[in-house]
Amino acid sequence: MNDLELLKYPVGRFEMPTKISSEDVQDYIRILGNIPGELIKTVENFDNEKFDTQYRENGWTVQQVITHVVDAHSRAYVMFKRGLEENKIIIKPHNEKKLTDFGDIQNSAIQAVLQAIYSVHESWVLDLKSLSEQELNLTFFYPDAGRQMSLPEFLAIFAWHSKHHFAHIKGLKDRMGW
Template identity: 40%
Template sequence: MTELDLETLKYPIGKFKAPEVFTSEYFLNKIEEIASFPERLKKEVIHFNDEKLDTEYRPGGWSVRQVIHHCAESHMNCFIRLKWALTENNPIIKPYDEKLWCELPDNLKMPIEPTLSLLEGLHFRLAYLMKSLSEADLEKSFIHPENNSEIRIKQIIGMYAWHSNHHLAHITNLKKHKNWD
């Protein structure tokens, strides 16, 4: 496998790029992508057996099961970070090691149904909260200590819509590659 092939498998929809200008149409589209993610994900994986769930989406990558659980963990962190940014003045958030989290027993063996249910409720709350944000709220931010970067709420909305679509593409591309349709 070439480096280019591996990069395409890692980033099937490309890397996240924030728009030059954040418009209300952009936010509405991204919030809709976030709101619809749990249903789109469930549609792709609900009938997977353990063998399919435990298949890596790329060589050396996570299994489908790990990807699903990772999405819930990442998006829970997003929700908490949004709340901090909305209620504190530019807080420093706590990072987590997503690779180590994905190696814990729940990520490796737990059924996906509870996580799919969690994502449904979580994404409803994320979209509800995001739809209620004012222009001033969109400018609020937090500090990510790993690179000391300031991340604004308006960036988070696009980032997590991308993150949802990114991991969904891992699964749909694997299904196509394996002829699982």
């Protein structure tokens, strides 16, 4: 893996597991539950200049990464809830690049965004812990994958996504000696 690839994918590219056990699902839930606190702790002493620093050349700023996570995970939480309401729903795709270019992202109060990540994940984890085996086997059409997807597969993606973007920020912090 070259340096740019390592900066883009510090935890590796996502690979869908061929089989997802109940232990894997519990691990995904644990990751979703822990990431907000780890993220908040990692950026607690950041100033505006640090939030405005790109995690890699031609990459997003720390603030854009954090705002992307809240956008993507809020959307994922709604998809998850809709998947529980109606089996085999169809989810509409979104344009994550376009969302990072909106002015409210560059100018948002970062503490509110961090609180939103914490709140979304807290609700998501509470809901996940209450699911029956049958509810975990519901599926929906996920356009980003181009196929029907089970909730455990969906959780695998967003557990990876959490670790992926956290590693962008933590890696930058470590490289910069912040």
